[in-house]
Amino acid sequence: MLYIYAREQQAEYLSLLQQSLPNLDQNIEIVGWPTSVPPEDVTYIAAWMPPEDFFRPYKNLKTIFALGAGVDKFLARTDIAPEVQIVRLTDAGMAQQMIEYCLYGVLHYQRQMDFYAFQQQQNQWQPRDTCLARDVRVTVLGLGELGCRVATFLSQMGYVVSGWSRTQKEVEGVTCYAGQTGLENVLSQTDVLFSVLPSTPETQHLLNQHSLALIPKGSAIINAGRGSLIDEPALLALLEQAHFRFVLLDVYAKEPLDPAHPFWQHPRVIMTPHVAADTIVADAVTQICDNLRRIQQGQTPTGLVSRSQGY
Ligand code: NDP
Numbered sequence: 001m002l003y004i005y006a007r008e009q010q011a012e013y014l015s016l017l018q019q020s021l022p023n024l025d026q027n028i029e030i031v032g033w034p035t036s037v038p039p040e041d042v043t044y045i046a047a048w049m050p051p052e053d054f055f056r057p058y059k060n061l062k063t064i065f066a067l068g069a070g071v072d073k074f075l076a077r078t079d080i081a082p083e084v085q086i087v088r089l090t091d092a093g094m095a096q097q098m099i100e101y102c103l104y105g106v107l108h109y110q111r112q113m114d115f116y117a118f119q120q121q122q123n124q125w126q127p128r129d130t131c132l133a134r135d136v137r138v139t140v141l142g143l144g145e146l147g148c149r150v151a152t153f154l155s156q157m158g159y160v161v162s163g164w165s166r167t168q169k170e171v172e173g174v175t176c177y178a179g180q181t182g183l184e185n186v187l188s189q190t191d192v193l194f195s196v197l198p199s200t201p202e203t204q205h206l207l208n209q210h211s212l213a214l215i216p217k218g219s220a221i222i223n224a225g226r227g228s229l230i231d232e233p234a235l236l237a238l239l240e241q242a243h244f245r246f247v248l249l250d251v252y253a254k255e256p257l258d259p260a261h262p263f264w265q266h267p268r269v270i271m272t273p274h275v276a277a278d279t280i281v282a283d284a285v286t287q288i289c290d291n292l293r294r295i296q297q298g299q300t301p302t303g304l305v306s307r308s309q310g311y
């Protein structure tokens with residue numbers, strides 16, 4: 001049985017999965033929360049952010065299909081047995097949205113919208129020097145399913161693009177770096193830093209007082225990966241010194257962001273509430289069905305999470 005917990009999109013997942021699953025070799029019954037089912041019948045669960053202890057009763061559970069790309073919250077849980085495989089979504093309509101989100105921030109920087117917004121408040125008519133795409137160095141942290149698409153797109157737009165990942169990559173039009181030395185080199189040659197890194201023990205506070213200060217004065221940061229990447233007090237201290245022109249943040253150390261958090265009212269912070277890239281249900285369903293087929297045929301599903309790497 002495949003049990004579904006998909007919050008607001010529950011009805012859409014149920015109906016699309018019910019239409020798509022009959023094409024599988026073996027029949028799988030599909031049931032959606034909160035319908036109660038014999039826990040021992042559940043072998044697959046497709047879920048996003050279920051409540052605490054949700055997974056505990058399902059002793060025959062083999063695979064969890066995470067209905068998103070980041071699995072940090074799944075890996076932090078204590079109700080998932082270590083032998084249960086976690087499969088995440090790869091792209092599922094998110095890459096195009098990530099491109100748009102990043103492009104929005106990059107254009108804000110390149111077309112100097114932050115300066116013009118300030119000038120408007122002062123009734124000031126003052127054209128600035130033109131800045132072309134080729135004058136802007138964009139660094140993409142994370143060259144996976146999403147970051148690679150973003151970096152390639154920006155390079156095709158004419159930006160000077162670098163990328164950084166755990167293992168060395170080759171991406172056409174993108175100068176690729178890996179490792180700690182690679183990070184320090186690339187940060188110091190960046191005008192706009194875009195992160196789409198997962199949250200893992202290694203990426204926690206990767207952008208801290210030391211590394212943030214390596215990014216040149218007058219640059220901008222866009223974070224659409226996970227909030228744990230940035231040491232927020234260190235970022236605020238640098239923002240106070242006008243080290244960065246602006247930061248565009250979609251993700252935060254704690255979500256939802258505390259109403260008293262200084263980010264809300266900061267003139268150099270542009271905020272969105274974790275909406276950079278939403279899962280497209282139809283794409284997710286196609287991927288889940290394809291992976292169920294792979295699992296039934298004894299193949300490895302795409303997007304299988306490595307628990308040791310944390311993503
Ligand atoms: P992938 O797993 O495909 O890519 C992750 C990338 O990060 C890989 O290039 C990987 O390197 C790199 N990476 C991981 N750990 C390190 C490290 N310690 N040092 C350097 N590089 C590292 O993930 P996706 O591209 O699909 O998604 C990325 C993240 O985006 C998700 O985990 C999620 O947190 C976030 N996200 C945010 C959304 C939003 O709306 N804000 C929506 C969707 C996703 P390597 O290639 O060497 O493995």
Ligand code: OXD
Nearest residue numbers: 067068069070071277
């Ligand atoms: C995801 C997200 O990881 O929405 O899919 O953040």
